[in-house]
Amino acid sequence: AQRVTQPEKLLSVFKGAPVELKCNYSYSGSPELFWYVQYSRQRLQLLLRHISRESIKGFTADLNKGETSFHLKKPFAQEEDSAMYYCALRGAGANNLFFGTGTRLTVIP
Amino acid sequence: GAVVSQHPSWVICKSGTSVKIECRSLDFQATTMFWYRQFPKQSLMLMATSNEGSKATYEQGVEKDKFLINHASLTLSTLTVTSAHPEDSSFYICSARLPSGEKTQYFGPGTRLLVL
Numbered sequence: 078a079q080r081v082t083q084p085e086k087l088l089s090v091f092k093g094a095p096v097e098l099k100c101n102y103s104y105s106g107s108p109e110l111f112w113y114v115q116y117s118r119q120r121l122q123l124l125l126r127h128i129s130r131e132s133i134k135g136f137t138a139d140l141n142k143g144e145t146s147f148h149l150k151k152p153f154a155q156e157e158d159s160a161m162y163y164c165a166l167r168g169a170g171a172n173n174l175f176f177g178t179g180t181r182l183t184v185i186p
Numbered sequence: 187g188a189v190v191s192q193h194p195s196w197v198i199c200k201s202g203t204s205v206k207i208e209c210r211s212l213d214f215q216a217t218t219m220f221w222y223r224q225f226p227k228q229s230l231m232l233m234a235t236s237n238e239g240s241k242a243t244y245e246q247g248v249e250k251d252k253f254l255i256n257h258a259s260l261t262l263s264t265l266t267v268t269s270a271h272p273e274d275s276s277f278y279i280c281s282a283r284l285p286s287g288e289k290t291q292y293f294g295p296g297t298r299l300l301v302l
Contacts, residue, residue, distance in 0.1 A: 086227075113293075120190075121230075121279070121293040163229065172218055172283065174291060178229040 079104045081166050081177035089183045090154050098149040098180045100138075100164030108166045110140055110147040111174065115161040124149075124162070134158070154184045189213055190282045192294035199270055200302055206266045207297045209280030215260035216282035220291065221253075224277040236263040270301040 080103040090096045102108065112124040125133045127140040127147060138149045147164060164177040189212040199205050209219055217238045222230040234255050235243040242255035252274075254266040263282075267274050277298050281291040 120295045121281075123290055123292075126290075172289075173220055173232050173235055174281075175232070176229045 079108070079166055079168060079175050081164050081175055083162075083164055083177035083180050085180045086178065087181050087183070089185055091185045092156055093153050096151050096154040096158070096182065096184075098162050098164075098182065100147045100149065100177060102145050102147065102164075102166050104145075104166060104168060106169045108168055110138070111165040111167070112136070112138055112147075112149050113163040113165055113176075115163070117160070121163070154182075156184045156186055158182060159184045188284065188290070188292045190280065190292045190294040192278075192280055192297050194297060195295060196298040196300075198300045198302065201271050202269055204266055204268045205270055205299060206264055207278055207280075207299075209263045209265070209282070209294055211261045211282040211292075214282070215285060216263075217260060217285050218283045219257060219263040220281045220283070221255060221263075221265050222279045222281070224279060224296075230279060233265075267299065270299070272301045275299055275301045 082101045084099055110127040113121050114124045115121045136151045138147050140147050161179050161181050163179045165174040167174050191210045193208045219236040221233045223233050224230045232245050233248045236255045236257040238257045238260050244250045257263040277296050279296040281293045283289050283291050
């Protein structure tokens with residue numbers, strides 16, 4: 078069975094400090110991993126996906142198959158990064174996404 | 187581009203009534219839409235996958251007679267909560283997937299349902 082685990086419900090960092098939001102997954106095949114972000118009073122939106130290997134808004138995430146992790150990182154947090162972050166998995170050949178429970182990031186000015 | 191709307195944004199109804207929620211892809215055609223449910227401080231849970239022109243695929247534990255899904259056109263899917271009860275109170279979110287390419291899912295703003 079597939080599972081996405083985000084161990085931290087809440088995470089607070091100071092502005093300018095590095096931030097890492099943890100995501101571990103369980104899946105028997107080769108999944109696609111995503112990070113979605115939800116800013117206050119806004120809809121859920123895609124932040125980045127592992128196959129793109131891109132940096133969005135300074136965030137990066139590397140898929141580590143050995144550790145089955147897809148942690149989201151940013152070297153210098155900004156106040157506008159404060160939001161709810163969801164890690165999500167899509168199984169090979171599947172249509173739907175399976176979400177983690179989310180981490181609320183607060184960047185303290 | 188790729189905007190998904192939901193209507194209504196919130197609804198309050200009496201127990202026993204039925205509530206219809208609409209999900210529209212505004213600037214693209216979506217052969218596949220998804221309906222999620224989110225309880226307070228919990229994650230999004232997929233309820234069903236809505237396929238244009240065919241029956242929806244429901245996740246295990248979701249009553250298809252309770253949550254009726256209709257995807258009659260390439261830009262509209264509806265979720266009807268039939269005979270709603272207080273335990274159906276939740277935040278319902280739809281998403282629509284681009285038909286080709288990256289198949290990214292774009293999410294609607296959600297509909298908050300409160301059943302009294």
